Amino acid sequence: MGLRLLHLNLHGLIRSHDLELGRDSDTGGQTLYVLELVKGLAARPEVDKVQLFTRLIHDRRVSTDYAKPVEKISSCAEIIRLPFGPKRYVRKELLWPYLDDLADQIVQRLQQDKNLPDWIHAHYADAGYVGALVSRRLGLPLVFTGHSLGREKLRRLLAAGVDHDQIEQTYSISKRIDAEEIALAHSNLLITSTKQESDEQYSRYGKFSSKNVETIPPGVDLNRFHSIDLNQTEEEKELDKIFKPFLRNTKLSPLLAISRAVRRKNIPALIETYGRSPVLQQRHNLILILGCREDSRQLEKQQKEVFQQIFELVDKYNLYGKVAYPKQHKREQIPSIYRWVAKRKGLFVNPALTEPFGLTLLEAAACGLPLVATDDGGPRDILSRCENGLLVDVTDLEAFRDGLETAGSNSSLWKTWSNNGVEAVSRHFSWDAHVCNYIALMQKRLKFLAPRYWTFGKTKEATPISKNLLLLDLDNYLEQSESQGLSKLRNKLNETSFKMDIQLGILTGRSIKSARHLYAAKQLPKPAVWICQAGTEIYYSDENKTDIFWQESIAIDWNRKGVEKALFDLKDYMELQSIDNQAPYKVSYLLKEPSTALLPLVRKRLRQAGLAALPHLKCHWYLDIVPLRASRAEAIRFLTLRWGLSLEKVLIVASQQGDAELLKGLTPTVVTCDHDASLERFRTQQRVFFSDSEDCVLDGLKYFRFFNTQ
Incomplete structure (x- = not known):
């Protein structure tokens, strides 16, 4: 049997055709890389199936393509879209409260498939968090690629003078960094595009290990990106139509930048540098391809701010007729744009404050376009291999200007750089080479992993949990003074009809001995399972020995x-x-x-x-x-996997500060009338029921239809 692979890329605006690159801060080069990797893997004879999991979106503002639950990419590759969070499209920073729902859905879906994937590859921090949960529960190897990292983003924003509270509010940066730590702690392998990423960025994380890192530079589709001359073809005429409304003289050598309109890409610094240099203005036009937009007033806040800076700088330096920033372009026109600029002996400029890799640099090089790029991250590796341009300090506008003026001053050097780039990309950065390296490394590093412990329940031993499971908190709900609600619950649970439908489970921070002693006085039915010591021990019925499989799974490190x-x-x-x-x-x-x-x-x-x-x-x-892998919520999920119980058949009662972990995911939860205020934020969650009466548990049992007799 060939390889079966699973990729996670969660923001949702990804499809097999017409990628909306640059639409917003979530639709950058990462989206293209993931899609091309999936396509490349699916074309390999060693691979039987590749699935890309993302978010299902119903929103009139975006294409209906993103509402298709399944989209075929090829005969053995598909995009699977699962609903979580709001139906509409929202930026990724607003999805953190719903990621546990997605993890539960993926685990349930994989359980139904007889052939589990050989590994999970999670892209970006949110997918890393979900991938860690799925990997933990099913014992599958996890590969993580952060693409860009929260700690580096935080460092850059603070250096730019942005207030920490504002950063937290806009980017949920602490959640992102925590998710990256969790992903690194669970990862069997970390894939980076450059050595600089691991040496200077990932190394700042507590769970980073250099032993788990492999560097595989992304590839370029050489069928699309090549240096064949245009010779006044139709594609050149189309581009003339796009740029001529902006430019007085389209024959001037262009400086081209292609990126999203976000702060990190530092486009205003490029315009400032160009505006301050009479040499650059005399010699070059400036062309900015910053994604597509209908109305700049409808853009998200950060994009709107960047475009406002662009408009103001063009006005400040009177650059009308010299700077092009078209509103629309097609993705298939990007290779043509590179060639259009190369034919005019132009340069590709990447002024980003930080660039994890820089796929556009390779695309430009493959089309024969020399580079002037930020001396940060991926461009260092690219130019060291390609020798096709200059690295500059983009935070120093004088140095930036000198680099641009020097790079555009020597036609002989331009020709050498152009040839170097075309040859080096073909040799080092093709997609075929990337995919071959990827599969070889995966098989070498992950071949003997994957202890799929959820199949342990498929044994001849008696199943201790086979009905609806009601989980009560011994330390709070049951320990409180006798109430009318608890008395009614006791009477109902002791009825024969209820015993046929429901088994009891106990959650406690106590030892099993102490828990049983306290519980005995409550005159409730005997529990089928005890989750003790804050989720680190599991006992069944009257047994005194903890579940050894759970102990082994949480003991790691x-x-x-x-x-x-x-x-x-x-x-x-x-x-x-x-x-x-x-x-x-x-x-x-x-x-x-x-x-x-x-x-x-x-x-x-x-x-x-x-x-x-x-x-x-x-x-x-x-x-x-x-332990990192232990909690009450994870113990509950272990039980459902161990004994083949659906999460929908587990009802949890929560009330206190610290119970938030129990309210995440697909398990139905009842929040008692005297709950802690910290749980109020979960009122909008679909599977959380807030009761206003003393009969809260009985209300919850009825609300979730947990028994056949009413």
């Missing part, structure tokens, strides 16, 4: 002593709980003053120590540090 050592200097803010409240896979603290502000500091300490551990704050006072 766990270092209990390391956790205590890393947090020792926070003793003024918290103290270790008694030995009775500790466990092999849980370090428990009691805060001296309730504060959620301590959590980021604890996370930072654990990350700096390189520990695979996560903090969970419960009821404002109780802080548990558990």
